Amino acid sequence: MSKVAVIGGGASGLTAAIYAAMRHEVVVFERNNECGKKILATGNGKCNMWNKDQSLDHYHSSSAFIKDFFHENMDIFAFFQKLDLVPIEKEGYYYPHSKQAITVRNALERVALQNGVVIQKNFFIQEIKKENNQFILNPNFEHLVFDKVILACGSKCAPKTGSDGIGYELAKIFSHTVVMPRPSLVQLYSDASFLKEWNGVRSEAEVTLQIDKNEIKKEGGEIQLTKNGISGICVFNISRSVKEALDHHRKVEVKINFFPDCDDVFSFLEKRSSLIKDVSLDVFLEAIIPYKLAFVLLKCAHLSSNMTWNVLKPEEKRDLVSVLTAFTIKIVDTNSFAEAQCCSGGVSLDEINLDTMESKLVSNLYIIGELLDVDGDCGGYNLGFAWLSGIKCGKNC
Numbered sequence: 001m002s003k004v005a006v007i008g009g010g011a012s013g014l015t016a017a018i019y020a021a022m023r024h025e026v027v028v029f030e031r032n033n034e035c036g037k038k039i040l041a042t043g044n045g046k047c048n049m050w051n052k053d054q055s056l057d058h059y060h061s062s063s064a065f066i067k068d069f070f071h072e073n074m075d076i077f078a079f080f081q082k083l084d085l086v087p088i089e090k091e092g093y094y095y096p097h098s099k100q101a102i103t104v105r106n107a108l109e110r111v112a113l114q115n116g117v118v119i120q121k122n123f124f125i126q127e128i129k130k131e132n133n134q135f136i137l138n139p140n141f142e143h144l145v146f147d148k149v150i151l152a153c154g155s156k157c158a159p160k161t162g163s164d165g166i167g168y169e170l171a172k173i174f175s176h177t178v179v180m181p182r183p184s185l186v187q188l189y190s191d192a193s194f195l196k197e198w199n200g201v202r203s204e205a206e207v208t209l210q211i212d213k214n215e216i217k218k219e220g221g222e223i224q225l226t227k228n229g230i231s232g233i234c235v236f237n238i239s240r241s242v243k244e245a246l247d248h249h250r251k252v253e254v255k256i257n258f259f260p261d262c263d264d265v266f267s268f269l270e271k272r273s274s275l276i277k278d279v280s281l282d283v284f285l286e287a288i289i290p291y292k293l294a295f296v297l298l299k300c301a302h303l304s305s306n307m308t309w310n311v312l313k314p315e316e317k318r319d320l321v322s323v324l325t326a327f328t329i330k331i332v333d334t335n336s337f338a339e340a341q342c343c344s345g346g347v348s349l350d351e352i353n354l355d356t357m358e359s360k361l362v363s364n365l366y367i368i369g370e371l372l373d374v375d376g377d378c379g380g381y382n383l384g385f386a387w388l389s390g391i392k393c394g395k396n397c
């Protein structure tokens, strides 16, 4: 039986601890006065803990090795059962039956304790040394000695939950490469002049990320138009490469189709105008899109709201259809790490044995969860990776 230290009592750390405790003496060190603070914030407090669609394109990394992680078919439902959770599915998204994230956090902690894991709260690990095949945590004061260490410190996002990037520094002590972390699943900022006018509007839309005019990713869903730019799950899902592109001075734009379900908006408007004749454009549009948005779009198409569809010249009609279906907004920044739901980048997967999560550089050192260079789409994929990497590590360490 080895002595195993888990640094971080979040989703991945507690999962690894539960499995490692079957064969080892395990201590979890958590800097906060409670474990899993981030879990409590997930899915708006409901915890979207898994997704039925596990195709690889929902997980992202700068390493091609990511596909190797998913070679093994892991039974996530056996894990949920171990936690005595009752998962319910809605349109492919899994939640605990209680629809409360605290159920998941409490289950992890309870099962860890039942399996003999010791949880040390309010315990911050700021330094690790390896000497004579053993790890010494906080060598200058506590001097705690372990045979194996699992780094599960999270990334740099939502630092108020305890993950402030210290995990990257601990990994760097052992010469691990950290791919630059950037905010992902995050609101996108623009400097357009009309943002105050559309603030608060929500609309169904299809959004397309364009970098230097090349289409990168398309997503559909509810868009939120804010005083800083654009938000909503569909925007989050196209956000991961934005910060990197901006850092490299590339042109970032999002094209928004406010009529995603209509193939021929021109004909739709022509037909509508034949039914309701001679109404001003604002009234003409108000019935089909939010009125605040109608005003912004008319302004951007350089059309007066007093005009009617019938008096528009053909090119003006085309301009109006274009702002409705291919409205292009320039993106100048993303929201901060504090507001992001995850980070792109992290400890390089190239340096991790993806069958065991052990470091290829230092034996008996393991790295899991969001600290690694893996980020998932919205929809249960980030917790999904935390569970899966925790299980693999705990079983194999």
Ligand SMILES: Cc1cc2nc3c(=O)[nH]c(=O)nc-3n(C[C@H](O)[C@H](O)[C@H](O)COP(=O)(O)OP(=O)(O)OC[C@H]3O[C@@H](n4cnc5c(N)ncnc54)[C@H](O)[C@@H]3O)c2cc1C
Pocket (backbone or CB within 6 Å): 007, 008, 009, 010, 011, 012, 013, 029, 030, 031, 032, 035, 036, 037, 038, 039, 041, 042, 043, 044, 047, 048, 049, 050, 123, 124, 125, 126, 152, 153, 154, 155, 157, 158, 161, 162, 163, 164, 166, 167, 340, 341, 342, 368, 369, 370, 371, 379, 380, 381, 382, 383, 384, 386
């Ligand atoms: C607002 C929000 C909503 C989200 N919603 C979802 C969702 O619905 N579905 C989904 O799949 N994902 C969601 N995510 C992402 C998901 O929560 C994370 O990917 C996941 O929790 C990562 O788990 P982790 O264990 O790797 O890291 P973390 O959860 O960040 O845990 C790391 C833990 O380590 C502790 N720690 C760090 N450094 C030290 C140290 N040196 N010493 C001691 N302790 C330390 C921290 O205090 C923390 O408790 C959301 C994230 C946010 C911010």
